[in-house]
Amino acid sequence: MTNWHERWTSQQTGWHRAVYNDLLLKHWPSVGAAASSNVLVPLCGKSLDMDWFAQKGHTVTGLELVSRPVEDFFEERGLVPEKEEFANLVRYSASPFVLIQGDLFNVQPAQVQADAWYDRAAMVALPSSMREAYVGQLRALTRAGAxxxxxxxxxxxxxxxxxxxxxxxxxxxxxxxxHFELECLERITLEDERGRGLSSSHSAVYKLIRR
Ligand SMILES: C[S@@+](CC[C@H](N)C(=O)[O-])C[C@H]1O[C@@H](n2cnc3c(N)ncnc32)[C@H](O)[C@@H]1O
Structure with missing residues (x-):
């Protein structure tokens, strides 16, 4: 099992980007989320993409296991969040952001019902054995039509x-x-991953609609 706390403490966070994700910028308009949407960002780290959603007028609910990136996220933006502890989770809020720190699998549908969601480096961070439960949580934490x-x-x-x-x-x-309609918006052959020892690698971008 990956030790995410250790990764954040030792700053082994190679996934973190200092710029917005270009595939998000390119494809979010096709997703068709209303400006008033609350966007769920599972396994959010301290992703800058959450700022981009805020600029679009969305409210953001991030879910993150480790407290360090959650606290950094608010501090780096000069925000002082309200902090509320409940059932193994800590809810940090400073409008338009709510970040819930704790295990995603402990979050209850009564706490989060999102209109939209964004998964970059989230589902791929979980081993295959955890993904059925992950998709179940996505379904539980989003509204029909999300x-x-x-x-x-x-x-x-x-x-x-x-x-x-x-x-x-x-x-x-x-x-x-x-339980979802899915449409592949783009498939990309990645050329810059050979340094990791991968003979080939691809990305795909999907639009999903929760039924
Ligand atoms: C690869 S990082 C991606 C972060 C972010 N999506 C991004 O693009 O920068 C995965 C994140 O998921 C968090 N994480 C791992 N397991 C989790 C769980 N069960 N519940 C909530 N967060 C989790 C880790 O601490 C880590 O910050």
Missing amino acids: VGLLITFSYPPHELEGPPFSLPDEEVEALFSE
């Missing part, structure tokens, strides 16, 4: 000990198709 954007990463699984764990198209189809 729209989502999922960015995947896939590679020959024996070539890397994740995270990120390979998430092939077939697995996306298998896990989502029962």
Whole structure:
């Protein structure tokens, strides 16, 4: 099991980006989320993309296991959040952001009902064995008709000990198709991952609609 606390403490956070995700900027308009949407960002880290959602007029609910990135997120923006502890979780809020610190699987539907969601480096951070439960949580924490954007990463699984764990198209189809409509918006062959020892790797961008 990945020690995420250790990763944040030792700053082994190679996934964190200092710029907005270009695939988010390109594809979010196709997702069709209303400006008033509350956007769920599971496994959010301290992603800058949450600022982009705020600029679009959305409110943001991030879910993050480790307290360090949550506290950094508010501090780096000069925000002083209200802090409320409940049932193994800590809710930090400073409008338009609510970040819930704790295990995503402990979050209850009564606490979060999002209109939209964004998954970048979230589902691929979880091993295959946890993904059915993850998709179940997404379904539980979003409203019927909620729209989502999922960015995947896939590679020959024996070539890397994740995270990120390979998430092939077939697995996306298998896990989502029962309760979500899905449409692949783009498939990309990645050229810059050979340094990690991957002979080939791809990303796919999906639009999802929760039925
Ligand atoms: C690879 S990082 C991606 C962060 C963010 N999505 C981004 O793009 O910068 C995955 C994050 O998920 C968090 N995480 C892992 N397991 C989790 C869980 N069960 N519940 C909530 N967060 C979790 C980790 O602490 C880490 O910050």
